[in-house]
Amino acid sequence: MPHVESGLMALHRPLMRLQQVHKMREKAGQRFELQVPSFVLQPGEFLALIGTSGCGKSTLLDMLALVLRPTSAESFTLHLPHWPEPHEVMALPEVVLAGVRRAEIGYVLQTGGLLPFLTVRENVMLPCRLNGMGRVDQDIEALVERLGIADQLTKKPQFLSSGQRQRVAIARALSHRPVLVLADEPTAAVDRPTALDICATFRELTQQVGMTLCMVTHDEGLVVDMADRVFSFEVAKQGHHATYAICYERP
Numbered sequence: 001m002p003h004v005e006s007g008l009m010a011l012h013r014p015l016m017r018l019q020q021v022h023k024m025r026e027k028a029g030q031r032f033e034l035q036v037p038s039f040v041l042q043p044g045e046f047l048a049l050i051g052t053s054g055c056g057k058s059t060l061l062d063m064l065a066l067v068l069r070p071t072s073a074e075s076f077t078l079h080l081p082h083w084p085e086p087h088e089v090m091a092l093p094e095v096v097l098a099g100v101r102r103a104e105i106g107y108v109l110q111t112g113g114l115l116p117f118l119t120v121r122e123n124v125m126l127p128c129r130l131n132g133m134g135r136v137d138q139d140i141e142a143l144v145e146r147l148g149i150a151d152q153l154t155k156k157p158q159f160l161s162s163g164q165r166q167r168v169a170i171a172r173a174l175s176h177r178p179v180l181v182l183a184d185e186p187t188a189a190v191d192r193p194t195a196l197d198i199c200a201t202f203r204e205l206t207q208q209v210g211m212t213l214c215m216v217t218h219d220e221g222l223v224v225d226m227a228d229r230v231f232s233f234e235v236a237k238q239g240h241h242a243t244y245a246i247c248y249e250r251p
Contacts, residue, residue: 014079015212016079023059033238034060043081047215049233055245064180064182065101069090105178106176108182112157124143125175149164170201170205181213200226233245
């Protein structure tokens with residue numbers, strides 16, 4: 001049964017693999033350098049990036065989101081389920097990366113990033129419309145019901161609580177069923193009980209459909225018992241105007 005074997009093999013192919021990836025950033029005379037010796041994202045796992053502000057978490061997340069290219073890389077491969085072979089991200093043209101970002105990646109910002117002139121329903125449906133997806137109403141109804149925002153669909157974001165806005169942002173990131181969901185401090189603006197509930201629901205929803213989830217947080221207690229693997233950052237100063245950080249997987 002070759003098709004079964006191929007399917008099983010696909011499950012074990014890394015979605016992303018970074019080897020000796022390096023990113024240099026400069027702003028206002030300050031230089032920051034992030035080194036990623038080895039980083040692998042497997043299909044269906046929940047990976048957490050933990051560290052203090054300014055350690056490089058968001059820089060790494062932006063590279064995983066394909067909006068920021070590394071300065072250099074020994075290897076940075078992307079292997080989507082419908083691609084027969086992995087591709088080197090550094091060699092892919094921007095038009096291809098833009099298509100992958102639109103169709104295959106969901107992103108939850110710290111502030112939610114909802115469009116204020118759209119209703120909750122319109123915000124949630126936006127990725128589906130951008131990807132030309134039809135007949136998804138039933139799936140969306142089940143998603144917003146699970147997130148506890150089904151009674152908020154006609155409201156504009158400004159009439160929601162901070163917790164509700166983050167739930168809407170999560171629903172929007174999941175609505176088009178991407179293979180990879182990235183979340184940058186998605187619970188920073190809510191109280192701890194709400195944060196724990198949002199994290200648990202987020203994890204459960206991505207597990208149900210086999211999405212890969214990578215979440216950035218400074219609060220280790222939120223994710224340490226939920227994440228399959230945890231990465232941290234070792235930060236050091238190099239003189240007065242330079243900082244470097246190394247991303248490493250915790251044992």
